[in-house]
Amino acid sequence: MHRTKVKVVEEALDANNTIAQANRADFDRADVKVINFMSAPGAGKTTLLERVVADLPGVRVGVLEGDVQGSMDADRLASLHVPVTQLNTDPSFGGECHLDANMVRSAVPELPLDDIDLLIIENVGNLVCPAEFKVGEDMRVMVTSVTEGEEKPLKYPLMFRACELVLINKIDLLPHIDFDVERLLYNIDQVHPDVETILVSARTGEGIDSWREWLLRLAAREGAVAAG
Amino acid sequence: MHELSLSSAVVNTAVKHAGGRRVEVVNLRIGKLRQVVPDTLEFYFAFVAGDTVCEGAKLNYEIIDARLRCNPCAKEWGIEIPAFRCPHCGGSDVEVASGNEFEVESLEVGPPEEALQGRPAGDLEAPADDPEIEEAECIAPR
Numbered sequence: 001m002h003r004t005k006v007k008v009v010e011e012a013l014d015a016n017n018t019i020a021q022a023n024r025a026d027f028d029r030a031d032v033k034v035i036n037f038m039s040a041p042g043a044g045k046t047t048l049l050e051r052v053v054a055d056l057p058g059v060r061v062g063v064l065e066g067d068v069q070g071s072m073d074a075d076r077l078a079s080l081h082v083p084v085t086q087l088n089t090d091p092s093f094g095g096e097c098h099l100d101a102n103m104v105r106s107a108v109p110e111l112p113l114d115d116i117d118l119l120i121i122e123n124v125g126n127l128v129c130p131a132e133f134k135v136g137e138d139m140r141v142m143v144t145s146v147t148e149g150e151e152k153p154l155k156y157p158l159m160f161r162a163c164e165l166v167l168i169n170k171i172d173l174l175p176h177i178d179f180d181v182e183r184l185l186y187n188i189d190q191v192h193p194d195v196e197t198i199l200v201s202a203r204t205g206e207g208i209d210s211w212r213e214w215l216l217r218l219a220a221r222e223g224a225v226a227a228g
Numbered sequence: 229m230h231e232l233s234l235s236s237a238v239v240n241t242a243v244k245h246a247g248g249r250r251v252e253v254v255n256l257r258i259g260k261l262r263q264v265v266p267d268t269l270e271f272y273f274a275f276v277a278g279d280t281v282c283e284g285a286k287l288n289y290e291i292i293d294a295r296l297r298c299n300p301c302a303k304e305w306g307i308e309i310p311a312f313r314c315p316h317c318g319g320s321d322v323e324v325a326s327g328n329e330f331e332v333e334s335l336e337v338g339p340p341e342e343a344l345q346g347r348p349a350g351d352l353e354a355p356a357d358d359p360e361i362e363e364a365e366c367i368a369p370r
Binding site: 002003004005006007010011012014129133153157161189191193194 | 230233234237238240241242244245246249252253256261262263309310311312313319320322329330331332333334335336337338339
């Protein structure tokens with residue numbers, strides 16, 4: 001029995017990227033800007049959304065909430081009278097650790113695209129896998145928090161390089177912990193030179209205005225915005 | 229832990245190109261920047277490949293070093309740590325020249341499935357030390 005060599009030379013994630021482009025085309029057609037919102041578990045993604053989604057003048061926001069299990073986060077956001085679509089990555093136990101383009105594709109028919117201007121896709125909490133899978137977004141935003149350590153950019157460069165904005169959350173805790181913000185900013189700059197950063201506290205509201213303005217600027221941009 | 233998803237992507241890509249033939253070997257190119265743990269990838273691959281034409285296939289990989297290029301300086305250099313500023317001008321107009329690959333480079337496949345049909349099932353799984361396979365005469369040179 002002989003073997004034949006078949007030349008392939010194909011990025012293994014091409015299939016995902018093709019589906020992401022289809023999602024993107026649907027979002028563009030509806031003139032909806034899309035953010036892929038990522039972080040480690042517990043960095044404060046949902047709280048940072050709670051702080052802004054109901055308070056973006058002239059911008060109608062929808063949220064696609066990705067979770068392995070349950071609808072706790074979706075319920076919190078829905079209580080702010082924002083349309084929330086829940087996407088669980090697994091119907092039983094031990095589901096996928098990230099959203100991929102196909103999962104988002106399956107949720108597209110349920111999204112109120114005609115009634116929103118900005119869709120925020122809250123990814124599953126994880127600093128590794130979500131960075132690999134485009135879902136059809138315009139922009140990728142990640143949250144890191146000051147309780148996670150200054151070296152995180154060096155340990156998870158894929159994630160820090162994948163995003164266009166880094167929110168540094170929980171800065172209200174700085175007086176109580178040994179954390180060197182300058183060191184974190186330096187490490188972020190090493191891994192992703194010139195990426196935009198905003199220092200925030202979802203708890204006290206510090207920096208939230210800058211986060212809100214960033215979202216308003218994105219929503220106001222004409223036409224499609226190319227994610228890197 | 230992304231190796232599970234990545235191994236699924238590898239199997240899907242291989243199945244697409246195998247045209248129904250049994251896949252004996254999958255040759256991958258993996259850039260260092262992709263943070264892939266090859267042992268973990270192999271482990272998941274064996275699991276995900278089950279019940280596909282890739283079942284039992286061997287996963288070979290070539291690790292590609294990370295190299296950056298500064299556009300203003302027109303210089304290129306290799307990196308071992310994730311430092312993406314240009315060491316010459318300190319600038320950020322730097323692109324990844326290599327190291328971002330996660331690519332199925334080629335497959336080594338058996339005969340078309342029709343040729344396998346009618347044979348006893350035991351014949352489908354040739355032992356790895358089969359001398360005929362070892363020769364592999366019809367493998368095209370790179």
